[in-house]
Amino acid sequence: MTPGTLLAVCRVHALLPTTDSTGVTAIDKRAVEGPVKVHGLGLSGDVQASRKHHGGESKAVYAYSQVDADYWAAELGTNISPGLFGENLRIDGLPVSEAVIGERWQIGERTILEVTCPRTPCRNFAARMKQPRWVVRFAEAGRTGTYLRVIRNGSISAGDPVTVIHRPDHGVTSGDVFRGLTTEQARALNGAADAGTVKLSPEVLKALRTLKSREAPGIPEPAPAR
Template sequence: MTGIDKRPVDGPVDVRAPGPRGSGLGGGLVGDRILDGRNHGGDDQAVYAYAREDLDEWGALLGRELSGGVFGENLTTLGVEVTGALIGERWRVGPELLLEVSVPRIPCNTFAHWMSEQGWIKRFTQRAVPGAYLRVVEPGQIRAGDVVEVVERPDHDVTIGVTFRALTLEPELLPRLLSADALPEEALAKARRRVAAAR
């Protein structure tokens, strides 16, 4: 069983901070299910966003159409820079909801089984277009077609793409993550260990 396969909805969806991973409400969208609460969900992974443009590129590479939600994203965006989003960047979605970019998605075996593509984790990792997890700053309702507006950008250059590469194939980038204090503690601790080991 997997909670990856998300389906579009027409009506409003309530979004709130779910609490700590493993002991809170799971995901940020009311009605969404997180089946592996030990490794997924919680405040730092409350909402997952993936760009429609990136899904279309994957679809061309895989030779099949990919519907919104197929990667498990809660928000399939259009015209929003997701991989280039800065850690700590804030998005206003619709009139109420305020989200903050927290960390990239790291592919897992469940995702690989769901996609049924040979070498999926390696391919997804090498392409380094992971999508972004967001935390809920101000709860609210969202609807399909809501505008996503970047309302605040921090003063550093640590993007979702850089963070993903640092946490996966390019650990030499880990020290760069230390300037992004909005990263979850787990990622910052990994960066601090890398810096300490280099001394």
């Protein structure tokens, strides 16, 4: 598979005030030069204002594709610069929003990240974009990007290749989770988790429980994260 390219690495530029319980948001991210270290909770020098909603181990890094950014640039008539959507990584050449849950990317010589779950738009994102019905529009477009956990620490820089080194056979993507899982997809994810081939994030487990509550006869209990 042809590798993608890491176009930009983005970290928080300034904390912005919000009206929620956290009081601030770290959504204002900007591209930085030079190598940036990656550790279990994200990028060195970055901030996760609310690890409950936008951080923690399963949401350590947020990636967005240049193709999706170009779509929004055309829709909004403005440049979508790296970091504008709060992403840490701007990537070209990979279908980021449709990456398979559990898929692993190697960036540069050492860093390995694993796809965990889609991004859900929130009011802080809407406030940043200042666009009518932004949360609804972003959700309807389905170009959500994806969160990743850190499997192996390292340093990354703009220009590094992004290589898919493992793609699970279950085939369920981050975009599938965002759109709402089908019974077949839920079975596939649970089967992969039971076999130990994928570690399901709390967000995916929540999606499985939601589906099970609607269609209990056809859905097994979600497998615990391993």
